[in-house]
Every structure is written in C-alpha cells, then in structure tokens.
Amino acid sequence: MNYGLYKKMEIFRAKPATKREMSQFHTDDYVDFLHRVTPDNVDAYVREQAKYNVGDDCPVFDGLFEYCSISAGGSMASGFCYINDIVLGILELLRYHPRVLYIDIDVHHGDGVEEAFYTTDRVMTCSFHKYGEFFPGTGELRDTGIGKGKNYACNVPLRDGITDESYKYVFEPVIQRIMEQYQPSAVVLQCGSDSLSGDKLGCFNLSMRGHASCVNFVKSFGLPLLLLGGGGYTMRNVSRAWAYETGLAAGQELNPIVPVNEYYEYFGPDYRLDVRPSNMENLNTREYLDKVKEQVFENLRHTAPAPSVQGHVEPRLAHDMALDDEDDDMDDPDVRASKIQRLRDKRIQRDGDLSDSEDEGEGGRRNVHSYKQEPRPVPAAAPASETMDVEMPDGASSQDQKGADSEPRADHNQAHGDAGQGFQAHPETTATAETPSAPAPAPNSDATATPASGVAPDTSHGSTPGPAPQDPAATHTPTGADSSM
16 A cells, blocks of 8 residues: 555455355355354364365354455365355456466466366466475376366476576466467466465575566566466565565556555565575476476467357356346346446445555545645635626525535446556536625635636545546456465
8 A cells, every 4th residue: 555556556346255156166055164154163064174175274263254255166175265266256257258368376286276177178277386295286297187178277387496587487488378379368367476485385486576577478468467366475575576566567666665554564674675586496407397398388289279169248247246137138228327337336446445554644544546635725816806606596505506516527437358447537616606795705615716817726625526537557456366465
C-alpha cells in the first residue's frame, strides 16, 4: 500500500465462493465436509480426515470454510491448500478462452493443477520445480499427460541451487516454444516465491529480479495474463517479491528503498526492496539443462499446433455474477443490460475501501480513486455582478441542490479481457447560491463558490467528486494460488 500501486490499478472486490461454485471442481461430499467440520467436532470425522488428507499440513481450524470460500487440490487437501482456487479460476477462463496456458515457478511441482487438466488439450500446464526427494515427489520429465491431454503437461525438473542465469537459460526457450506451438489465448502465471534464495522450505538460489524476469518475459507476449501468488515461507522476501512483481505488472519501477510502514523493522538491516542470491552450489550443469530442454522440445513436437475448440460461445456473465431471475432472457434488453451493469459496478472498490498506511500523509486513509492532492485555497469570491446565480425552486434547500449537483457519475468501460479499462470522470457542476448582497455563500449554505475566472475550486473537501481518471494499467490478482498472496 505504501508504494501507492493501487492507484495504478482498477480494484475489484473478491466475492467469497459459494458451495456451488466450489463444486465445479471439488466433490459435493468434500465441500460439505469442509463446511461442517470444526475443532470441536473433528473427532467425529476421523474417517473423512483420512479420506481427504486433512489433519497434517492441512489442519482443521475455526473459520475453515470461510477461509476456503475466500481463497478458493482434487477432492483432497494437500500442500497447505484446501480448495484449488487456481483450477476454479482456469475453469472460468475456459468459458471465454479456447486455450489457457498455466505456468508454475513455485519450487514445488504444480501437481494439483496438472492433475486437474491431465486429460485435456484445452489447458497446457508447465511447471519448473525441484524434483527428487522433495514434496510432493511428482513432476518427472516423462509425465506429459494422457489421452487427449498427451504432451500437454510440461514438466521441467530442476536441481538444488539454480541461479538466475541457469533459470533464464531454460525458462525463456521453453516458454517461447510453448507460445509458438500451443498459441494460448490467455496465460495464468503462478509466482510462488519459495524459489527465492533463502526460503525456509525452498532450495533454489534465485534473486528477486531473477524471479521477476519470468513475469516480464511472459508479460512481453501481450496476452491476457492472470498473476497469482503461491508458496513462500520467508515472509519479508515474499512481500518484497510480490510488491516488485505487482509493480512490473502495473508498469511501475519501484523505489529500491522500502518505504516506512507498520512492518518496517522486518526489512532490516538494509531496508531495501531486494532479495540477493547466496553462495550455495548450483547443481544444474549446462549439460543437464540442455538434456532437459531437448526432451521438453521433443514432447512439444508431438502436440497439435493451436488445438481448436468447436462451438465455443462466450458467456454473458461470470458464474459469480449470474442473475437470480431465471427468466432474464425474456426481459427487455435495456432492463437486462442495466442489471448486468449494476452487478459489475457492485464489484468495484468504492471511496474509502482502500487506503495508505494510517500514519502516512495528512488527511488519513485514501481510496484507490482519491489521489493524494494538496487542498488548494479557495480564491476570493467574485463580485456579485459576475457570480452565476442559481434560482432555487420553491421549497428546495441548498442541501437539495447540492445533492442534485454533486452526485458522482462514472461510466465504467466494459471491455472483456482488457485490463487497461478505467473510469471516465465527469466534470462537476458547481454554483453559488443567490444572496442579496454578499458575494460569498450565506452561512450554513453548502453551495460552492465559483471564481470569476471560471475555474472551479478544488472540491475534494466539499461536494462529493466523481472518481479521478486513471491511467490504463494491468490488472493484478493478489489473491490466489496455493492459498497465498
């Protein structure tokens, strides 16, 4: 928040997933179990705990189902995850896109997502991970999918201590070849930061900028891109990496000095936005990486270029925005369009929902659209002869007039798949209430004075302004993968 990146993005509220939405991928029995089990009754569900692998790295705790609904793998828990939110997100993307590419740069193999789409060619999964005696123990080079999904699962097994240079040597050629061969229409990139140097559970030696170079490279293809978090167990480095990569997604280069914030002491002793590599040994020889690339390219050679999808119809609304009325197709088109617009507008963050640190800046917390502005002094009021007079209707107060004039109006440009759409700000109408002799507004009047020059004064502390115009920026979901971010 202290870098102000939220000012460069359009922010949408994350609506908690319903049981029905979770059941798009998970079984009803599993979702019901998550809904019912609590620490108080957990002993009554011994059989279910064994069946669904709940209890070790995925324990039962108070508010478990609420947690799952907010960060929505298979029908069993594993790897600190209860609900496979990535799979649910990709299923939604498949309603709009014929082919989706999933890339995983977490140090652990992306087994849950791979298994979900192991038999289809509509999703290609590509995981760069530590392989060997390491959780979850899957992701061999020869694991490429089955049936219609044969060769659409790509695994790049790596060894301990891989550096920025070695990672780039294998990452960019593999992704370049996949883009050329598979031609995805959307990309999901899981940015697990446990592949950074010094992670408590990781064993790679990537710097923050080496990790972020993957984001830059994937972004360079210009496709719709969904960025997700993932693993990461050294919290100060997780914060550094995801702040920096959010800046890249929004087209902003962040100051290398961490701004003062509530958790400033965690970033000592240098207080810099950086994660440096260590001197650990790199076991990934050039010969080994060449062998891995050669085998991956051979697997890709057997895939059909840009698999086609027949009869694909883009839905009007996402699942979580479905209209309640089952007869909406019979509605007047204008009424139906109005309902859809209202549903979309409800998801947009409103004034006061987002803010900087409580201690930052004068004026307290600010919203995503309330750009920090120093209040300008109101110019001296114009002579009465030059003041625009507003005739108030009988029985109407100046408060009524304010309500009519200061209603915020913003048209949200709805263009599917374009993360750069923002708000269109509308000019505010200001006027001076009619007074018999004094040029300034009468006491207790809420009307705003308009200077003779015709330039309206700053209304940020008076009548409610419309949303400030935003620069186009990439949309980034800081919630997602592996119940992180």
